[in-house]
Amino acid sequence: MAKAVEKPVIVWFRKDLRLDDNHALHEACALGKPVIPIYIREPESSGNGPLGAAQAWWLHHSLEALDRSLQKHHSKLVLLSGNALDVLHALIKSTGAETVLWNRRYDPPGIAIDTRIKHELERQAVQAQSFAGQLLHEPSKLKTGAGTPYRVYTPFWRALEGSGEPPHPLEAPKKIAFPRHWPQSESLASWKLLPAKPNWASAFDEVWTPGEDAALEKLADFVDDRLSGYKKDRDFPSVTATSMLSPHLALGEISPARIWDATRGLSKRVSPDDLVHFRKELAWREFCYHLLFHFPKLPYANWNDRFDGFEWHNNKAHFDAWTRGLTGYPIVDAGMRQLWRHGIMHNRVRMITGSFLIKDLMIDWRRGEKWFRDTLVDADPASNAANWQWVAGSGADASPFFRIFNPVLQGEKFDPDGAYVREFIPELAKLDTKYIHRPFDAPAAVLEKAGIILGDTYPKPIVDHAAARDRALKAYNAIKDAA
Numbered sequence: 001m002a003k004a005v006e007k008p009v010i011v012w013f014r015k016d017l018r019l020d021d022n023h024a025l026h027e028a029c030a031l032g033k034p035v036i037p038i039y040i041r042e043p044e045s046s047g048n049g050p051l052g053a054a055q056a057w058w059l060h061h062s063l064e065a066l067d068r069s070l071q072k073h074h075s076k077l078v079l080l081s082g083n084a085l086d087v088l089h090a091l092i093k094s095t096g097a098e099t100v101l102w103n104r105r106y107d108p109p110g111i112a113i114d115t116r117i118k119h120e121l122e123r124q125a126v127q128a129q130s131f132a133g134q135l136l137h138e139p140s141k142l143k144t145g146a147g148t149p150y151r152v153y154t155p156f157w158r159a160l161e162g163s164g165e166p167p168h169p170l171e172a173p174k175k176i177a178f179p180r181h182w183p184q185s186e187s188l189a190s191w192k193l194l195p196a197k198p199n200w201a202s203a204f205d206e207v208w209t210p211g212e213d214a215a216l217e218k219l220a221d222f223v224d225d226r227l228s229g230y231k232k233d234r235d236f237p238s239v240t241a242t243s244m245l246s247p248h249l250a251l252g253e254i255s256p257a258r259i260w261d262a263t264r265g266l267s268k269r270v271s272p273d274d275l276v277h278f279r280k281e282l283a284w285r286e287f288c289y290h291l292l293f294h295f296p297k298l299p300y301a302n303w304n305d306r307f308d309g310f311e312w313h314n315n316k317a318h319f320d321a322w323t324r325g326l327t328g329y330p331i332v333d334a335g336m337r338q339l340w341r342h343g344i345m346h347n348r349v350r351m352i353t354g355s356f357l358i359k360d361l362m363i364d365w366r367r368g369e370k371w372f373r374d375t376l377v378d379a380d381p382a383s384n385a386a387n388w389q390w391v392a393g394s395g396a397d398a399s400p401f402f403r404i405f406n407p408v409l410q411g412e413k414f415d416p417d418g419a420y421v422r423e424f425i426p427e428l429a430k431l432d433t434k435y436i437h438r439p440f441d442a443p444a445a446v447l448e449k450a451g452i453i454l455g456d457t458y459p460k461p462i463v464d465h466a467a468a469r470d471r472a473l474k475a476y477n478a479i480k481d482a483a
């Protein structure tokens with residue numbers, strides 16, 4: 001008698017493009033049935049909809065990498081596009097699958113879609129099960145003593161620390177059973193995720209290798225070479241002192257549990273200061289998701305609605321100068337050009353460029369958030385929005401508005417020899433270190449020697465910082481005492 005064909009299990013990959021510590025995949029393999037791994041390119045309204053242009057570049061390479069890993073198991077990634085529920089319906093019909101598994105996402109549109117899909121599939125007697133994995137702790141579970149969400153980071157961190165060690169990560173499956181018949185996959189090239197003409201991402205691979213293998217390697221290098229000294233060095237943009245894991249985390253090529261696990265048992269060679277500081281940064285990511293989960297409007301509405309009355313200027317020429325790294329303030333311009341060239345910006349410089357946009361130029365933080373979303377390879381709905389609101393002063397536990405970064409002093413403090421500026425602004429490369437963060441103060445002879453003509457080869461400042469600061473504080477005072 002012919003053996004009955006086993007009903008396959010669908011594993012729906014989303015922002016978890018990895019085999020390691022993947023709870024949905026692990027469960028599918030444990031069921032011992034053929035597994036159909038899929039990725040759905042959803043329409044814009046969903047959490048997995050078209051990403052910003054830089055992250056789309058990353059997604060292309062990440063999907064290729066995941067497919068390669070699956071092929072080692074004689075499996076593969078099936079690419080489909082459309083409304084996720086319709087895609088799943090059609091796939092269930094054509095394959096006879098009775099189970100769909102996925103790891104949870106926590107962006108509000110994604111949650112809404114998943115809830116509906118789960119309900120619909122269960123109504124049709126298809127088992128739909130979701131798993132944790134994108135975060136260390138479920139954002140719905142950590143609450144204050146009063147049962148409300150946390151609004152302040154420090155007590156959130158204490159609660160996170162006090163809630164026990166995150167679970168140990170799961171190893172990648174040894175065997176992934178494959179179906180006898182594969183459903184038709186779309187071609188990755190047809191999704192046109194890569195820029196063509198011009199190819200503005202041509203320098204991305206100077207610094208990035210997307211994919212799970214590269215992420216795990218980077219984690220190991222960081223723990224071996226850079227975790228020690230992390231707290232002291234992490235603020236200096238010319239030094240590679242941080243983990244550089246954020247784009248891998250953003251698309252789930254590595255899990256936070258895997259990262260946390262790599263920092264266990266190191267107390268003999270890494271100081272508690274470095275270790276705790278690094279874990280606290282991972283906890284900031286958790287906090288951002290906690291905020292997004294409990295305040296779904298975070299990416300577009302002021303957390304503190306007093307800021308609704310703030311008088312933004314939104315000068316187009318200023319915004320364009322900021323995006324192109326032509327403000328006349330070298331540390332700001334270097335950051336914006338790093339973003340354009342490599343799809344990333346150092347955390348300290350994100351704070352400086354953000355402060356400059358919001359406070360010196362008085363441009364709405366939402367325009368900065370949107371620009372970062374389109375140009376960062378690590379763009380993340382929670383971390384981007386929460387950090388922009390933090391810089392603006394409109395967010396939960398935010399930096400106060402009156403804390404206005406002076407771009408010259410910040411540059412001199414965190415890029416003292418100007419190495420970062422010289423790397424990203426070649427036209428300033430020969431400038432004397434004394435003036436590298438304030439070329440506008442340099443004597444004519446110094447500029448001439450460095451081959452700089454201010455207003456021609458490099459711009460004069462588009463605003464005077466001291467005057468801009470006063471203007472911003474005045475605007476802030478106007479809303480400060482509002483109810």
Ligand code: FAD
Nearest residue numbers: 242243244245246281282285347350378379380383384387
């Ligand atoms: P490490 O210093 O090695 O830290 C390890 C991990 O901790 C990071 O990969 C990241 O997941 C997390 N982390 C560190 N700092 C923060 C932080 N301030 N907030 C939340 N998580 C943090 N991070 C993003 O991942 N995506 C974004 O879209 C994003 N937008 C930002 C926008 C602004 C205006 C600012 C000020 C910060 C933003 N950040 C964002 C946070 C931070 O700049 C990056 O996470 C960090 O630079 C990533 O480098 P790393 O992986 O080497 O970090």
